[in-house]
Amino acid sequence: MIHAGSISNTDRVEPHLLRTFVTVAALGSFSAAARQLGYTQSAVSQHIAALEGDLGVALLHRRPVEPTAAGQRLLDHAGPILRRMEAARADIRRAAGEPPGKVVLGGCPLALAGRAARALAEARRSLPGLEVSVRTAARDAVVGGVALGEIDLGLVDGIVAPSDPLRLHDADFLATAPVAEEPVALALPGEHPLATRSSVRLRDLADANWLDAPGIAAPLGELRAAAGTDDLRSALRYEGGDTRTLLSLVAEGHGLLLLPASALAGVQGVRAVPVSAPRLVHRTELVHGRTLGAAVSALAAALTR
Structure with a gap:
C-alpha cells in the first residue's frame, strides 16, 4: 500500500x-x-x-x-x-523505441476487411518473425488506443466528400495517411421499392427508416451532415461490430444503410444502389504515432502502398 x-x-x-x-x-x-x-x-x-x-x-x-x-x-x-x-x-x-517484431493493429470492421488483410499477409512475409495482434473497435476507440500507445497502428474509416480527410478526435499528436477511397452505395432489402433504381439522392430519403450502427457504418449524425438535412431518422440502433449481422438486419427490412459498395457485393437479400448526390466516398486512413519502429513501419508501408 x-x-x-x-x-x-x-x-x-x-x-x-x-x-x-x-x-x-x-x-x-x-x-x-x-x-x-x-x-x-x-x-x-x-x-x-x-x-x-x-x-x-x-x-x-x-x-x-x-x-x-x-x-x-x-x-x-x-x-x-x-x-x-x-x-x-x-x-x-514510441520515440524511445519499441520491442522488435510486436505490433498491435487496431481498426474499424470495414477498414480491416480486404486490403488490410492482404497488406498484413505481405508484411508478415517480408518480416517472418513479426507478431501481430488484431483488435476491432469503433473509430474513436481506435484513435484513442493509438494515442495512448495501446494500439501501434490504427485503420479507421468514414464517409466523406472525395479527397476530404476524416475528422478524427484526439489525433493532435498522431500522423495519418490515406489508404483507400471507394464509392458508397445505399444498402436496402431486395424487395424495397427503391431496389430497382439506378441511383438515389440522400435528400430523397429523408422519410426513410435508417439503421444507426456507429461501430461499423458512418454514424447517422455524419450522414445528416453529408445530406444537408436533419430529417434522416433512426429506426434501429445496432451496437455490435459484426458486419454480417448488420446486413441481415438490412435484408429483413429493419432500416437502410450507407456502406462501401464492395461490402455489399454478393450479399444475399440486400440490394446496393449507388448514391448520386451528394458526391460521397468511403475513405480509409491509417493512424499512428509520429515515430515508428521497424516492425510498425513495415506494416504501415504495406497498408499504404
Whole structure:
C-alpha cells in the first residue's frame, strides 16, 4: 500500500490528485477508490483535501459521495487532461523505441476487411518473425488506443466528400495517411421499392427508416451532415461490430444503410444502389504515432502502398 506524506499549502493540482478525484467520483466511495488505486483510505482523503484546498471549493459531497456542482465541472476537464498526459507518455515511449517484431493493429470492421488483410499477409512475409495482434473497435476507440500507445497502428474509416480527410478526435499528436477511397452505395432489402433504381439522392430519403450502427457504418449524425438535412431518422440502433449481422438486419427490412459498395457485393437479400448526390466516398486512413519502429513501419508501408 502507498502512504501519502504530508501535503503543504504550496502544492498545486497534480495528475495523481486528479486521478484520485476521478476515481472517487466514479466509484462513489473513498475506500473503493483506495483499493483500486493501491492507496490507503487516508491517502485518498488527503488527495481530495489537497485538491479542494488548492481550488478553494468543495468538490465532493461526503454522504453520499458524489460530485458537487464545482466537482462536476472539474470532472469535465479532468478526463481530457488525464488522457492527454497518457498520450504524451505513449508518444515519448514510441520515440524511445519499441520491442522488435510486436505490433498491435487496431481498426474499424470495414477498414480491416480486404486490403488490410492482404497488406498484413505481405508484411508478415517480408518480416517472418513479426507478431501481430488484431483488435476491432469503433473509430474513436481506435484513435484513442493509438494515442495512448495501446494500439501501434490504427485503420479507421468514414464517409466523406472525395479527397476530404476524416475528422478524427484526439489525433493532435498522431500522423495519418490515406489508404483507400471507394464509392458508397445505399444498402436496402431486395424487395424495397427503391431496389430497382439506378441511383438515389440522400435528400430523397429523408422519410426513410435508417439503421444507426456507429461501430461499423458512418454514424447517422455524419450522414445528416453529408445530406444537408436533419430529417434522416433512426429506426434501429445496432451496437455490435459484426458486419454480417448488420446486413441481415438490412435484408429483413429493419432500416437502410450507407456502406462501401464492395461490402455489399454478393450479399444475399440486400440490394446496393449507388448514391448520386451528394458526391460521397468511403475513405480509409491509417493512424499512428509520429515515430515508428521497424516492425510498425513495415506494416504501415504495406497498408499504404
